Amino acid sequence: MNLQIRNYIPEDYIEVEQLWKDTEMGGAKRGDDNEAIEETIRLGGKLLILEDISTGKIIGTSWLTQDGRRIYLHHFGIRPEHQGKGYSKILLKESLNFARNTGKQIKLEVHKNNITAVELYRKGGFKYLGDYDVYIIRDLDN
Numbered sequence: 519m520n521l522q523i524r525n526y527i528p529e530d531y532i533e534v535e536q537l538w539k540d541t542e543m544g545g546a547k548r549g550d551d552n553e554a555i556e557e558t559i560r561l562g563g564k565l566l567i568l569e570d571i572s573t574g575k576i577i578g579t580s581w582l583t584q585d586g587r588r589i590y591l592h593h594f595g596i597r598p599e600h601q602g603k604g605y606s607k608i609l610l611k612e613s614l615n616f617a618r619n620t621g622k623q624i625k626l627e628v629h630k631n632n633i634t635a636v637e638l639y640r641k642g643g644f645k646y647l648g649d650y651d652v653y654i655i656r657d658l659d660n
Contacts (some may be wrong), residue, residue, distance in 0.1 A: 520572045523612045526565035528552055541595040544557040564616055568609045580613040589617040589628040607624045610642045
């Protein structure tokens with residue numbers, strides 16, 4: 519497979535959203551729409567696309583946002599049919615390079631039962647922060 523990592527373009531959104539649905543990472547119903555992606559990029563973030571050049575298909579994403587203090591890794595995933603082939607290591611390396619070039623820390627959230635992802639992140643240098651509970655309000659109007 520001939521792979522490339524490139525920056526997101528708005529024309530990618532439909533395929534990216536499908537990948538996020540297929541991997542249960544998110545989608546427009548969670549506020550992960552094209553406008554949100556574009557805004558995070560405008561604010562200094564990046565959405566990396568792992569693409570199979572031979573087919574033009576997007577097989578992975580890594581969405582990096584920042585708050586001026588830290589880089590946050592979101593929606594890092596590989597299409598199910600391409601998992602287990604080492605592609606996540608390539609994408610993680612590029613994600614960490616982006617964070618390193620900003621000079622900021624990088625942080626992520628991962629479900630404790632996602633052992634494959636936990637191991638990938640540990641091997642990538644991430645350290646467990648402790649027993650934190652994470653809370654969110656997705657819709658402030660309700």
